[in-house]
Amino acid sequence: MFLKKESGKCKAIITPFAVYLNENDNYVEPDMMVVCDKDKLDENGCHGAPDLIIEVVSPGSVRMDYSIKLFKYRSFGVREYWIVDPAKNRITVHDLEHEETLALGSVIC
Template identity: 65%
Template structure:
């Protein structure tokens, strides 16, 4: 019997090769599968997105918000691909038809029961090291928003 080939690092191509409807993110070559968001999650994401969009527009801002699913290629390599719940990009040069190439200025993740470890640990470290300026973790179960201001940390 032939041993199964073990792939140690996946690439963005592997994400795009997944069957339709299969949601996943890629962080440092490792695939993390995601469950579809629930109704409460989607309502909250929509409300936050609308508030941010309106604020930017009302203040004649140049940044642009995006709601998931929206592709963010965090690093120049092919080992990182995420779909944050909300991404705000101020550098239009990072945007093309595929998504955002490089770190967004602001990312918001809404915690789901199955995403706590991912949002509070794995993504926190990745977003910080990739150059995201600000990261919010919105935890409706705990009624808490945790704000990480990486741009102004000591």
């Protein structure tokens, strides 16, 4: 995993914190993220792709988290995207850097 190699260099951030994936003014606010290039961070948010993004699915965000955000994060260089789905008792780990997906069931307490 990428984060193991970057031990100590990364910063975990919990929302609200804007992520500007490209130069336009559109942004997303993931539930949690890890950024290892601290030059991407300033008082306005993260400018560029975080290394890891974690979203917790709510009933109103299913389509957004599983489809729209997955496409955006893959397109703009996020290395890993985790979807925590309490309703399904599952965490889906998308290793976007290596194009692999792993679903972990029965892990949410």
